[in-house]
Amino acid sequence: MRVLVACEFSGAVRDNDVRARLIAAAHKAYTDKIAPVDPHAMHQYERGLMLQSVDTHWREHLSSLDHLRQGIHLRSYAQKNPTQEYKREAFELFAMLLNTIKSEVTRTLRTVRVRSADDRRAREVQQEQHE
Secondary structure (H helix, E strand, O other): OOOEEEEOOOEEEEHHHHHHHHHHHHHHHHHHHHOOOOHHHHHHHHHHHHHHHHHHHHHHHHHHHHHHHHHHHHHHHHOOOHHHHHHHHHHHHHHHHHHHHHHHHHHHHHHOOOOOHHHHHHHHHHHHHHO
16 A cells, blocks of 8 residues: 655655655664764664663563463453464564564664763763862
8 A cells, every 4th residue: 555645845755755764864863873982882882772671571571471371261261262362462462572672772772862982071071170
């Protein structure tokens, strides 16, 4: 299904064009944000952030699966196969886990303020002068 968006300035814009523009703008904003920082340090930060998010949400996911397992037998009263229902709902929970991790990591990387070492030292000196 193609969606056309009417724009006053440039006529009709296709959904793929909008998606491509958004991705390009996000990529440019990200590269501009991390430009003053050592790429290796930024990679380590991203890796740590991803691992922390996976760890936290994985524990929550396991807890959700345990709750699902405890109540899945009730599906048989509704004339449904509990095993198939567990598989289906567990898959939905896993898809939600992945989306949550992606959203959290993206939101954090989008909102984090990246500073170079020189900026950090200048800020520390400024704080020391005010104390």
